[in-house]
Amino acid sequence: MDTRKNLSYDMSILEFQNFDLLRDNLLRGGADSAKLTEVESKLTGVEGNAWTCAVKLHNVSVDIAYVLEKVVNGLGGAIIAFPIKDVDTGGAKKVSDMTDIAILGSAEILEEFCSLALERPYSGLPDLAQDLRELLAYHTARLRTPVSKYPRTSAPEKKRPVSSRRLPRVWKMPCRDRSLIFDGKPLVMGILNVTPDSFSDGGLYLDPEDALRYADRLLEEGADLIDIGAESTRPGCHEVTHEEEWSRLEPVLLPVLEKCPVPVSVDTHKAYVAVKALDAGAHIINDIWGLQKDADMADVAAYFQAPVILSHNQSGIRTYASDQDLMDDILTFLEHSIDLAVEKGLPEEMIIVDPGIGFGKTVEQNLSILRNLSGLRSLCCPILLGVSRKSLISKTLGLPDEGLGGSRGILEVLAPTIALNVLGLAGGASIFRVHDVAENKRALRMAHAVLGQEGWTEGESLEEKI
Numbered sequence: 001m002d003t004r005k006n007l008s009y010d011m012s013i014l015e016f017q018n019f020d021l022l023r024d025n026l027l028r029g030g031a032d033s034a035k036l037t038e039v040e041s042k043l044t045g046v047e048g049n050a051w052t053c054a055v056k057l058h059n060v061s062v063d064i065a066y067v068l069e070k071v072v073n074g075l076g077g078a079i080i081a082f083p084i085k086d087v088d089t090g091g092a093k094k095v096s097d098m099t100d101i102a103i104l105g106s107a108e109i110l111e112e113f114c115s116l117a118l119e120r121p122y123s124g125l126p127d128l129a130q131d132l133r134e135l136l137a138y139h140t141a142r143l144r145t146p147v148s149k150y151p152r153t154s155a156p157e158k159k160r161p162v163s164s165r166r167l168p169r170v171w172k173m174p175c176r177d178r179s180l181i182f183d184g185k186p187l188v189m190g191i192l193n194v195t196p197d198s199f200s201d202g203g204l205y206l207d208p209e210d211a212l213r214y215a216d217r218l219l220e221e222g223a224d225l226i227d228i229g230a231e232s233t234r235p236g237c238h239e240v241t242h243e244e245e246w247s248r249l250e251p252v253l254l255p256v257l258e259k260c261p262v263p264v265s266v267d268t269h270k271a272y273v274a275v276k277a278l279d280a281g282a283h284i285i286n287d288i289w290g291l292q293k294d295a296d297m298a299d300v301a302a303y304f305q306a307p308v309i310l311s312h313n314q315s316g317i318r319t320y321a322s323d324q325d326l327m328d329d330i331l332t333f334l335e336h337s338i339d340l341a342v343e344k345g346l347p348e349e350m351i352i353v354d355p356g357i358g359f360g361k362t363v364e365q366n367l368s369i370l371r372n373l374s375g376l377r378s379l380c381c382p383i384l385l386g387v388s389r390k391s392l393i394s395k396t397l398g399l400p401d402e403g404l405g406g407s408r409g410i411l412e413v414l415a416p417t418i419a420l421n422v423l424g425l426a427g428g429a430s431i432f433r434v435h436d437v438a439e440n441k442r443a444l445r446m447a448h449a450v451l452g453q454e455g456w457t458e459g460e461s462l463e464e465k466i
Helices: 019-028 033-044 062-074 107-119 125-138 208-220 242-259 271-280 297-304 323-343 363-371 373-379 391-397 407-426 437-451
Strands: 012-014 053-061 078-081 086-088 093-095 098-105 171-175 178-182 187-193 225-229 264-267 284-287 308-311 351-354 431-434
Touching (some): 053 107, 053 125, 062 078, 107 125, 187 208, 187 437, 208 225, 208 242, 225 284, 242 271, 264 271, 271 297, 308 323, 323 351, 363 391, 363 407, 431 437
Parallel strands (some): 225 264
Antiparallel strands (some): 053 098, 078 098
16 A cells, blocks of 8 residues: 555655755765755745645656656756665676756656656656656645744744634544543553664564563553654664565564554654554554655554654744744744644544654753643644653753663663653643553653642633643
């Protein structure tokens, strides 16, 4: 169901809500930074920032890539070429005559290119144009949103209105053949990383048997759901291909699903991995990019009717004039993510939001979010908080980041993690993503007993509550 792919050029839509995300994606593929800066300047001069997407093509001959560059540039678009890789011929290496490229432009530019290419007999161009036209037809609805520069320092012109949707005090979120009960009591999500490079437990659970034993431990300690991730999201890590991510996830996910009585979430922002995981029986998708990095993620969630966790994320550190500007930015991002899901047919009652602590934010910005967490209640979705063992803690307290994988390092950040989660509970969070389930669950239960039952009574509007 990887609908982005065509048959001949492994063609895919790269669609983003801002050029910074697009830049990051292309840089990871090896694109030249100077060329991207040049293209960004060209985009700034386009009236209304009308470019709407980028289309990436793999294994294009150098000759065709040259022709495409001339044609697309002439139409007002741009071509980004990736480095030509050496080919190993069994001992000797030679320069390949194939490359990867990305075509950037508006829907009109791409359609005009297709029309011109179909008329040209140059080898491969008509087939390429036909494939591109079919791909664009599938994404027509999405191509209305421009790829534009996200405002870095200015607050949105309009603040999101408080939702009129009402939630009962006790309600059930369907998670395919499982469910989550929201009754004011905190829910604890246990973390199971099957990555070689996660910041505190990388490489510990790559073996399926080790992973299954650890999942059993999380359940014994009281986990209400389990989140499995196969790609590290720590600062400085490199994105892996969807094939590699799935190859790590598959041998662990299947046995965990067979034995696990609680919902299992898969931490991925790739539609390919999400489809594979949901098809295997996973219950929830946890997308750290809030459905905004892979254009097919909202379709996938709606197709499987699987709940989604939508996190705020951003490329690079931004500055804000005030805490309110920061929260407005997060609310605007998450509102757009919610709209993407709902427009594709996923009920709002199956959406969880996450402020994205640690993702593209300074220590002070993370602390500001925690102080103002209750502001996310205006989204009328359950709030998930993920602060467990994050560098926010070590940087705030002056603890060394190195050695966190050892028992001493983990113990040093455990109490601060618990403190932040208890404060998060008071601020309105209802799901807590943690490494240490037993300790956090006990603390949250105690805090809940003091705070009393949180939630919205039947018929009580959120505006009245907050």
